[in-house]
Amino acid sequence: MRPRDAATLILVDRSASPVKVLLGKRHHSHKFMPGKYVFPGGRVEALDRRIAARAALDAPIESRLKRKTQRPSGLMSRALVVAAIRETFEETGLLLGIDRAHAPASVTAEGWAALAKAPMPPRLTGIYFIARALTPPGRPRRFDTRFFTADASAITHRIDGVVGPDTELVELVWLPIAEAKQLDMPPITTVALDELEARVAAGLDRDLPVPYYRMLKHRFVREML
Numbered sequence: 001m002r003p004r005d006a007a008t009l010i011l012v013d014r015s016a017s018p019v020k021v022l023l024g025k026r027h028h029s030h031k032f033m034p035g036k037y038v039f040p041g042g043r044v045e046a047l048d049r050r051i052a053a054r055a056a057l058d059a060p061i062e063s064r065l066k067r068k069t070q071r072p073s074g075l076m077s078r079a080l081v082v083a084a085i086r087e088t089f090e091e092t093g094l095l096l097g098i099d100r101a102h103a104p105a106s107v108t109a110e111g112w113a114a115l116a117k118a119p120m121p122p123r124l125t126g127i128y129f130i131a132r133a134l135t136p137p138g139r140p141r142r143f144d145t146r147f148f149t150a151d152a153s154a155i156t157h158r159i160d161g162v163v164g165p166d167t168e169l170v171e172l173v174w175l176p177i178a179e180a181k182q183l184d185m186p187p188i189t190t191v192a193l194d195e196l197e198a199r200v201a202a203g204l205d206r207d208l209p210v211p212y213y214r215m216l217k218h219r220f221v222r223e224m225l
Contacts, residue, residue: 003134003142005076007084008041010130010196011094013152018176019200021193022152023183024091024169037183039192040088040169043143044079047113048086052078054121060206061129065146067225068132068212081124084148086112091169093162096154097122103157126154128204131195132225133188134214147192149204188213 011022023037057078065080066072089095090107098104102120104111115122128149135142163172175183177197181190195211202208209224 001139001142003144005044005080005083006042006143006145007044007080007087008039008145008147008192009084009088009096009127010039010147010149010192011088011152011155012149012196012200013174014200015152018178020174020176021180021196022092022094023173023175023180023185023189024163025171025173027166027168027170035184036189037173037180037185038189039147040091041084041145042087042090044076044083045086047109047116048079048083049075050116051122052076052082055082055124056121057081057124057127058206061127064129064210064225068223078124080146081127081148082122084127084146085122085124089159091162091167092172093159094155095157095159096126096150097124098156100157107159107162126150128199128206129210130199131192131210132212133191134212136215136220145188147195149196149199 013020024040026034026036026038028035052075055078062074062077065077085096093107095103098115102118104114129146130149131147133145163169177193181193191213199208212223212225214221
């Protein structure tokens with residue numbers, strides 16, 4: 001199965017020590033990772049590409065997102081960041097890159113679609129690319145996922161009531177990284193937390209190389225982008 005392009009966003013609260021991250025608990029009825037704690041995220045949609053066509057991304061991040069891809073594209077690089085922002089908004093009600101005056105009225109697809117016609121494209125600044133992971137062959141669902149992070153201070157708007165017992169994420173938690181690692185989560189989420197921890201300690205430098213995790217010749221490989 002060909003992996004689908006996907007993106008996820010790790011929100012970090014560095015306003016106090018220890019640093020905290022935001023995770024959500026998936027609904028127990030989901031076929032994919034039921035009950036697991038994850039970062040908000042999902043696959044890239046056609047609308048993300050439409051919105052990304054008018055947006056701009058920091059050159060070092062766009063350059064690294066193009067590496068190790070069959071068809072390097074600035075548009076796809078920007079669409080990945082837009083997808084991470086959109087999925088975070090849909091799943092948590094927290095919005096980045098768009099001021100309150102131009103924020104969608106709801107977290108629905110219809111609400112987000114209005115951005116494609118809005119006079120102001122999303123601002124993709126303040127987003128850091130920290131990891132990429134390819135689901136191993138043989139899995140029922142495969143994703144080529146890019147992990148981004150942003151500081152909680154970048155949140156520009158929020159809609160309440162998005163998370164509840166019948167939604168995709170039934171609970172949101174802000175936890176120190178060490179405590180977050182104790183939750184029931186997919187292995188790659190733990191790996192991403194390790195990468196994040198190291199990068200926060202290094203000051204979230206955009207010029208740091210980005211690890212790419214995948215399986216080659218039946219063994220997991222970590223190479224740098």
